[in-house]
Amino acid sequence: MKQLISTKAEIHPDAKIGNNVTVEAFAKIDKDVVIEDGTWIGANAVIFPGARIGKDCKIFPGAVISAQPQDLKFNGEYSTVEIGDRTTVREYVTINRGTAARGVTSVGNDTLLMAYSHLGHDVSVGNHCVVSNSVQLAGEVVLEDWVVIGGMSAVHQFCRIGAHAMVSGMSGVLSDVAPFTKVFGLPVAYMGINIVGLKRRGFSRQQIDNIHEIYRAIYQQGRNISQAVEYIQSYLDPTPEMGQIISFIKQSKRGIVKSSIGQTASVES
Structure with a gap:
């Protein structure tokens, strides 16, 4: 030896x-x-x-x-x-x-x-x-896998950060961060999806577009999270990424982060 x-x-x-x-x-x-x-x-x-x-x-x-x-x-x-x-x-x-x-x-x-x-x-x-x-x-x-957290950020006890998410530096995470998203701030807010990271890891243009459509329904179309989940499952084509996002949201105990325009995005909303 x-x-x-x-x-x-x-x-x-x-x-x-x-x-x-x-x-x-x-x-x-x-x-x-x-x-x-x-x-x-x-x-x-x-x-x-x-x-x-x-x-x-x-x-x-x-x-x-x-x-x-x-x-x-x-x-x-x-x-x-x-x-x-x-x-x-x-x-x-x-x-x-x-x-x-x-x-x-x-x-x-x-x-x-x-x-x-x-x-x-x-x-x-x-x-x-x-x-x-x-x-x-x-x-x-x-x-979860492939998470990136920028320097000098802090994550509150019990929080969960989903796969392929990115937390920008100097941020404070107080709620769960959904998969494939990009967040920033104190506390963090949803800033879009992690397009650069997804491209680097080989996600196709169609996969990225599908993920973007899911998060538009959650954050940008005036629904609360329960309504958004119902809409996604009823009207969008099912994909593995959709299943991953919906499963994450349903399992969230702290609620997912708010959007950059102040929309609350918790399971109870």
């Missing part, structure tokens, strides 16, 4: 370290930690019990993974942090482990967590996400 581990690193004998793992000087890896093949751990990173880090990840200097949650309800229950493959955790990122609420804080594959970002207890971040510098995710936030 080939490993490149500095003699100045502190590694608990019960930690499980895979092949071709590099651990730089002054990194600390505690007991009950699993680090899979090909991962690099930078200097001064601290990895507490309960961390599960996948293959070919990069953990930059000063990152703190699987520290106890900053939740007054936490009572010492066993919980974990689980990070997928090829994910990058930049300098001074903090990822708290889960609580009894969910038991795990999770990050998917091929995700980038930029410097100084924070993932609170029981957060779930999907695959191919970008969480930019100094973004703060409160406890039990959910980011």
Whole structure:
């Protein structure tokens, strides 16, 4: 088993370290930690019990993974942090482990967590996400796949951000952000659909037009959200994207964000 581990690193004998793992000087890896093949751990990173880090990840200097949650309800229950493959955790990122609420804080594959970002207890971040510098995710936030959050934004506890959505920098997310949308502000408001992101990910012109038509019905034609959902299901051609949007709205517990012109868009409206 080939490993490149500095003699100045502190590694608990019960930690499980895979092949071709590099651990730089002054990194600390505690007991009950699993680090899979090909991962690099930078200097001064601290990895507490309960961390599960996948293959070919990069953990930059000063990152703190699987520290106890900053939740007054936490009572010492066993919980974990689980990070997928090829994910990058930049300098001074903090990822708290889960609580009894969910038991795990999770990050998917091929995700980038930029410097100084924070993932609170029981957060779930999907695959191919970008969480930019100094973004703060409160406890039990959910980011679906391909979400991008701009720098210095904050997301309120329990909020959910749908797949392929983009939150612009310096924003405050207080409600759920529906899939494929672009939002900005404090609090955030709907600013349109994430056309640039969808094109980059191979969505066709027809798919983008269909998504746009759905959100016109929700935000731009004077209906409340319940009326808009009824209209969409009755008059628009069904597509996988429509199913994804309708399912997200129906499952929303905080309501989806308002439009830029002040329309309320909650399930109860």
